[in-house]
Amino acid sequence: MHFHGTQVRQQAVTLLRAGARNADVARSLNVPKGTISYWKHVDRAKRGECPGRKAAPCPRCDGRPLDEAAYSYLLGLYLGDGHISHYSEHRAPNLMIACTDSWPGLMEACEKSMLAVFPGNSVCRVRRKGCHNVKVYSKHLPCLFPQHGPGKKHERRIALEPWQQDIVSARPWDFIRGLIHSDGCRITNWTVRTVNGERKRYEYPRYLFANKSADIRQLYTNALHQVGVEWTCLARNGEPFNVSVARKASVALMDEHVGPKY
Structure with a gap:
């Protein structure tokens, strides 16, 4: 630079x-x-020549009502594919969520949640190869995302503040959907079984969530437990990595409240 x-x-x-x-x-x-x-x-x-739009007061500093559903979803996106940067002392920090161009609906939902959480702030999309970075600037980002800090998320402790946990507990499906939209997916698995001497192929849907951070996986599985979704943890290279939801009743719940990316 x-x-x-x-x-x-x-x-x-x-x-x-x-x-x-x-x-x-x-x-x-x-x-x-x-x-x-x-x-x-x-x-x-x-010089006071371009006042622009006045940003809304901060929910944490000023007590402004917060759209909890939008915040719970945006928190899930942030923990998966987001980070907060502060490039210059002259600019407010920015929250950036990387959204692949393959799922324009996800990009729309991300932008909508940012506008709901930060009314009055502008949201922009920065084109990158195969994706867009959806960004919002606000000096109050550290107030709403105190998990921000130096280093990679999986190399430091990630824990929700009590007020954040209250929101996630009240809006668990929004939080789960944000995590799936960032680091998760809905796929179709298949297996072969022998029935009456004949090999048959069976297909079944599964939700996977992959994240290196044990803390973030724990937040995800806690939310799944709250809404009655059964899960298992799969290892990669001998280390826990993927959280799998494959039981029929649990997949049906996920389909009802989350669904595949679009």
């Missing part, structure tokens, strides 16, 4: 205040257009 000095930034701001176009300033100073746009936004914001 290339960092531009204060002098270059001030040159850009001076040209922008004089009415120069973003593209022309970017070209003349050899600075990415997006950087120029951001500098312009910060300068105008400091």
Whole structure:
């Protein structure tokens, strides 16, 4: 990443205040257009020229009501495929969920949940090869996702705060659906059995959830236990990894409340 000095930034701001176009300033100073746009936004914001939409108060800091169903789902997505980044002291941290292009419905659901949890904040999609990163910026992300921290999730402790556990306990299916939509899937397994001397192929559906973090797997299986879903844990390379739901009654429950990705 290339960092531009204060002098270059001030040159850009001076040209922008004089009415120069973003593209022309970017070209003349050899600075990415997006950087120029951001500098312009910060300068105008400091002068009160672009108030924009006012973000809603924080549920944790200000007591604003929280859409618990949307939050429980978004928490599941975050624990599976999300992370919080803070690239610059001038910008609010951002929550990013990686969503494959194969399931546009999942991407829509992710965006919808972000807008419900952070009303008034903008949500954007950043194109990547084969996927989009769905992002929301808010200085209150650490308030709502205190699990954020340095290092990979499976290398550090992941535990819910009491208020988070209350929400998950009240909305377990939303939490389960978020985890399945991030690190899970619904597949069709098959096996061959001999019946009356004849080998027959049988197919049956199964839900799998794969995560290296024992803490996150525990949160998932606790939620499954609460809603009456039976599960087993499968190992990979001798270590617990996959949580499998294969019993007919349990799969029927998962189909009713979760279903396959779309």
